[in-house]
Amino acid sequence: MGERKQIRTFCGVCAISCAVIAEVEDGKLVSVKPDRKSKFRHEICPGGKGPLTLIGTENHPERLKYPLKRVGERGCGKWERISWDEALDTIAAKFQDVKEKFGPERVAVVLGEPKNMETIFGHKFATAFGTPNVFTPGGLCGVPRQEAFYYTFGKSVLADWPIDVAKPGDPMPRLFIAWGADLRRYLGRHMLKMARESQAKVVVIDPVKTWVVKHYADIWIRPRPGSDGALAMGVLKVIIEEDLYDKDFVARWTLGFEQIREEVKKFSLEEVEKLTWVDKGQIQELARLYATTKPASIQEGNSLEFFANTFATFRTTSILRAVTGNVNRPGSDVFLTRPKHARPGTLMLLGKVGRDKDKMLATDLSAARRWSYTPYQYLHKANLEGKPYPLKAVICCLTNPLVSYPDSQATHEALMRTDFIAVMELFHTPTTSLADIVLPAAWTWEVDTIGYWGGRKEEYRAYPKVVDPPGEAWPDDKIFNELSKRLGLPYSYEDASEALDELLEGSGLKFDEFLEKRKMVPLKEYKSFDVQPLETPSQKIEIYSERLAKQGLNPMPTWQELTSFPQTTEEYPLVLTSYKENSFMLTGFKMIDSLRRLTPVAVVRLNPQTAAELDMQDGDWICIETKKGKITQKLLVDPDTDPRVVNAAWGWWYPEMGVETGYGWKKSNFNILTGYEQIAPPVGTPELKGIPCRICKA
DSSP: OOOOEEEOOOOOOOOOOOEEEEEETTEEEEEEEOOTTSSSSSOGGGGGGHHHHHHHEEEETTTSOEEEEOOTTTTTTEEEOOOHHHHHHHHHHHHHHHHHHGOOOEEEEOSSSSSSSSHHHHHHHHOOOOOOOOOOOGGTHHHHHHHHHHHSSSSOOOOOOOOTTSTTTTOSEEEEESSSSOOHTTTTOOOOOOOOTTEEEEEEEEESSHHHHHTOOOEEOOOOTTTTHHHHHHHHHHHHHOOOSSSHHHHHHEHHHHHHHHHGSSOOHHHHHHHHOOOOHHHHHHHHHHHHHSSSEEEEEEGSSSSSTHHHHHHHHHHHHHHHHHHHSSSBBOBEEEESOOOOHHHTTTTOOOOOOOOOOTTTTTTHHTTTTTOTTTHHHHHHOOOOOOOEEEEEESSSSSSSSSSSHHHHHHHOOEEEEEEEEESTTTTTTGGGGGEEEEEGSOOOOOEEEETOOEEEEEEEEOOSSTOEEEEEEHHHHHHHHTTEEEEEEEEOOOHHHHHHTTTTTTTHHHHHOOOOOOOEOOTTTTTTTOSSSSSEEESSOOOOOOOOOOOOOOOHTTTTTOOOOSSOOEEEEOOOOSSSSOOOTTTTHHHHHOOOOOOOEEEHHHHHHHOOTTTTTEEEOOSSSEEEEEEOOOTTOTTTEEEOSSSOGGGGOOGGGTTTTTTSSSSSSSOOOOOBBBTOOOOOEEEEEEEEEE
């Protein structure tokens, strides 16, 4: 046995990125432990998902190791090993042919959740090549809230309360409202313990009885999935009509209060109660508590971003902050001041070169134009409806669209109509089964790199190389860079590693020095609006936004908009929602044995009453059906699930079912049940939860 080497780094499996110590022996990763001496957050996730994923992936015998070319019909699962030269030449020739015959916009770059610099390089490649079509999860992860903050406050970086952003001496909020957010994940047990010790109250608004509800919550509010915006509007109504709002703050720093006062007269609390399933008295209790407990903080979670009305919902929670004065005051929600370093958009060439946004597939969405992303549904509109034009070629990185995109049956057809598909991956997935070229990807721990996460975190993390990638696997950023060189694109690097120092420009650090510092985090500063004016046109918090009105959008959230979610029917009497298991990160890593032992199959949760009425037993396989399709998942009887709700697992496929079935993407995949047709402006979020459904025994 060789000597064990310890390397301090960050997990990187999820966005929290806990500080960890990697132990390597004879070039093999043998353990991942929390870095308890680190000044950064170092809690390991429930179930040990991060370490199990890292060890299982690094040592898995089925990692992709060499470039592959499809042999035979698409989806047949037959591959031929080829060289990197042949793979890159094939992709470059196809992209160049499409560009010359149809225009660069007919090629799309398809990206998933950022891990390190691969997303920067994907955007950079798209800009240099000339395509404005970069598919990202933005429309349902980050952009809805950031866009709401932008139109309300003029900034997109209103912080949550992560431990590594708070400065010593900052006051603790006296009230935490976790709205669709798992505070155990966002804040960590240490912060929750501090909240309890400081006697702060904790309110959880969630259809699911989470760990925080069981161990820390003073109040649990369980709304109907999809009704959060209506609930927020009900809370706002109580605060305004009971004269609980902060009159001085509203008078001095808000614009449009009278308009929202008129809007909340259009409905009753009884209507809110009926639509949200939340008792009128509990709505009043929440409103009074939030308005009178200072300072208070609202933590919204990603689960609020899965509805067509998500933008209006975040606008409403933003207005709640404004009318109570819980903005930019010590202990309340606060703006972040970014660290001094280059912005990712600089390396993406978004300012230096720019894109022809009039040729975007999503040219009708203002947020998509502003944030330079294309929502998922435009893949379907392009290739199934020809609107505004079909795509000819795509290259996928960090993503598994066949499972993660809405309406998986339509996604399959849209991909099958794409002339050429290249996929960078760690393992074979349902999406690689449809590819023409599959490229073996190295990942975060197999290269020196920088991880970044925008929005509420605004941090950079240094990742030292821990182990070598398997076989001939390349980092995604190297793949994009080498493809750029093959195509003769401007701004290509001789070596992709040159971007490390470029991304740190302005910080005074080179990458080698940053490896010692490990992380750069934003400043959390409570500056008076007199000293640092708001960046809206009026320099006030805009409850009513003329900028939105000029786009033909609602200038402020309306009751009608917030209550337009789908209603159950006699044919589909139950409400479908979804959850992501603690075992897996998004749709990935279903082939890791240690994770599958924790969660072997997709599990759907039903209330005992609902199960008994349909003669279903714990452990039965049951069918879940919407107007879009039908899947099967294994039943777990759960008394904490509302009797009217079906809570299904999201992101499932089964590697063991083999390529002949596309690795089982049709069996339990939640997105078989969702639709792509709805595209709600300005961000383009589809309706992914709160969907009418029915169930039966499989």
